[in-house]
Amino acid sequence: MKEIIMIMMSVILVNNFVLSQFLGMCPFMGVSKKLDSATGMGLAVTFVMVLSTVATWPIQHFLLDPLGIGYMQTLVFILIIASLVQLVEVALKKYVPSLYRSLGIFLPLITTNCAVLAVTIMNIDDGYTFLQAVFNSAGAGIGFLLAMVLFAGLRQKLDESKMVPAPFKGIPITLITASILSLSFMGFSGIVDGIFG
Amino acid sequence: MDILIPVLIVAAIGLIAGAGLTLAAKLMYVSVDEKVASIREKLPGANCGACGYAGCDDYANALVHGEGISTSACPVGGAYLAIAIARILGVEADESEEKVAAVMCRGSSDAIRRAMKHDKAWSCRAANQLYGGQMECRYGCLGMGDCVQACPHDAIKISDGLAVVDRDACVGCGICADACPKNLIEIHEKSKRIYIACKSLDTGLFTMKACAKGCIGCGRCESVCRFDAVKVENNLARIDYDKCRMCGMCVKECVTGAIIDIRKKKKS
Numbered sequence: 001m002k003e004i005i006m007i008m009m010s011v012i013l014v015n016n017f018v019l020s021q022f023l024g025m026c027p028f029m030g031v032s033k034k035l036d037s038a039t040g041m042g043l044a045v046t047f048v049m050v051l052s053t054v055a056t057w058p059i060q061h062f063l064l065d066p067l068g069i070g071y072m073q074t075l076v077f078i079l080i081i082a083s084l085v086q087l088v089e090v091a092l093k094k095y096v097p098s099l100y101r102s103l104g105i106f107l108p109l110i111t112t113n114c115a116v117l118a119v120t121i122m123n124i125d126d127g128y129t130f131l132q133a134v135f136n137s138a139g140a141g142i143g144f145l146l147a148m149v150l151f152a153g154l155r156q157k158l159d160e161s162k163m164v165p166a167p168f169k170g171i172p173i174t175l176i177t178a179s180i181l182s183l184s185f186m187g188f189s190g191i192v193d194g195i196f197g
Numbered sequence: 198m199d200i201l202i203p204v205l206i207v208a209a210i211g212l213i214a215g216a217g218l219t220l221a222a223k224l225m226y227v228s229v230d231e232k233v234a235s236i237r238e239k240l241p242g243a244n245c246g247a248c249g250y251a252g253c254d255d256y257a258n259a260l261v262h263g264e265g266i267s268t269s270a271c272p273v274g275g276a277y278l279a280i281a282i283a284r285i286l287g288v289e290a291d292e293s294e295e296k297v298a299a300v301m302c303r304g305s306s307d308a309i310r311r312a313m314k315h316d317k318a319w320s321c322r323a324a325n326q327l328y329g330g331q332m333e334c335r336y337g338c339l340g341m342g343d344c345v346q347a348c349p350h351d352a353i354k355i356s357d358g359l360a361v362v363d364r365d366a367c368v369g370c371g372i373c374a375d376a377c378p379k380n381l382i383e384i385h386e387k388s389k390r391i392y393i394a395c396k397s398l399d400t401g402l403f404t405m406k407a408c409a410k411g412c413i414g415c416g417r418c419e420s421v422c423r424f425d426a427v428k429v430e431n432n433l434a435r436i437d438y439d440k441c442r443m444c445g446m447c448v449k450e451c452v453t454g455a456i457i458d459i460r461k462k463k464k465s
Binding site for chain 1: 226
């Protein structure tokens with residue numbers, strides 16, 4: 001139990017996927033204009049991350065490793081994640097149309113999101129057990145959601161503010177904000193060791 | 198042999214995933230509204246987003262399920278498409294006039310004076326950032342073809358250092374207007390056959406020095422107009438199209454030729 005909490009804390013705060021590992025920057029910049037779409041994207045990413053971990057971890061350990069073709073990991077994982085997301089999309093469209101509508105365009109976008117591939121590969125590389133891997137990916141998703149929501153909130157405030165000097169309006173101030181947010185997350189480094197160590 | 202196993206494994210996974218997806222698509226098929234499908238068929242399918250929706254599918258969906266959505270939002274399809282959509286939906290077609298892009302500048306290379314020389318043709322956007330471009334006139338066309346590159350319909354080209362719109366090929370999508378760093382391209386109704394092709398707000402003296410075809414704000418068009426449609430403000434003439442009857446008096450009166458009359462060109 002302690003192990004799992006450690007993993008979650010570490011991946012949400014210290015090794016936040018967006019803010020300290022710089023994965024999934026595209027949706028972080030692209031879908032963070034409004035708070036509700038940022039939340040939708042974050043939830044969808046969390047969902048897909050957990051689901052793809054559930055699918056890829058057994059494949060790595062029961063198919064690729066015994067055959068000695070662990071190097072095919074990247075290719076096979078991309079294949080599986082892409083088809084899995086498609087499957088989820090079709091299923092959602094049929095059975096949970098309301099969720100399908102709110103996730104909308106985000107689901108197919110996530111198919112090619114590097115953060116999802118990264119979390120599945122990191123689960124293997126870090127030698128997590130199945131349960132740990134699932135919690136690690138849930139944590140990675142929650143970290144992504146956290147970063148998205150924080151950033152979207154900041155951006156909405158910035159858009160309303162009239163204090164931004166003209167040369168910094170738009171993209172420049174957005175990038176500066178992202179870097180400061182990223183810097184502030186550095187403050188969490190060592191917090192896991194401090195609590196559990 | 199060593200290479201065969203991984204190839205087979207990946208191929209097998211791909212096949213299983215593909216078969217699974219096909220099966221899922223069949224099993225969990227959601228019947229699409231017939232109206233949506235037939236509207237989608239009529240739409241051009243360019244997914245350009247000019248209608249304000251995320252692609253043609255989204256627009257077709259919004260038309261059927263939303264309320265009071267304009268049937269003429271698609272500038273690519275034009276009035277013909279608006280009528281077709283309205284027929285499918287069973288509503289009256291919106292009055293929509295075909296739109297066209299117009300370049301608000303006549304500064305071809307023989308008319309305009311250059312302030313500096315560029316060795317290479319960059320992009321207009323880059324040139325604009327360097328002291329507003331190579332032309333003496335800060336408002337005029339830079340002629341480096343950002344609009345040409347942006348146009349998905351091959352309807353605009355650079356001729357003699359000036360962007361020229363092919364009014365027959367143009368669908369009025371407005372993508373070129375966004376690409377122009379000088380905001381020289383306006384999208385207006387095809388019926389506006391007379392317009393002032395200059396954006397210079399400089400004083401007449403300066404405009405005259407910079408460009409032979411710029412509006413110098415002399416006001417002759419204003420005084421000759423019988424319908425009180427032309428007004429000179431900030432050294433630039435403007436036409437009020439609610440009042441304009443396209444008589445062409447101002448075109449004849451203009452000393453520099455800054456007012457374009459397209460009717461005339463068609464006749465000759």
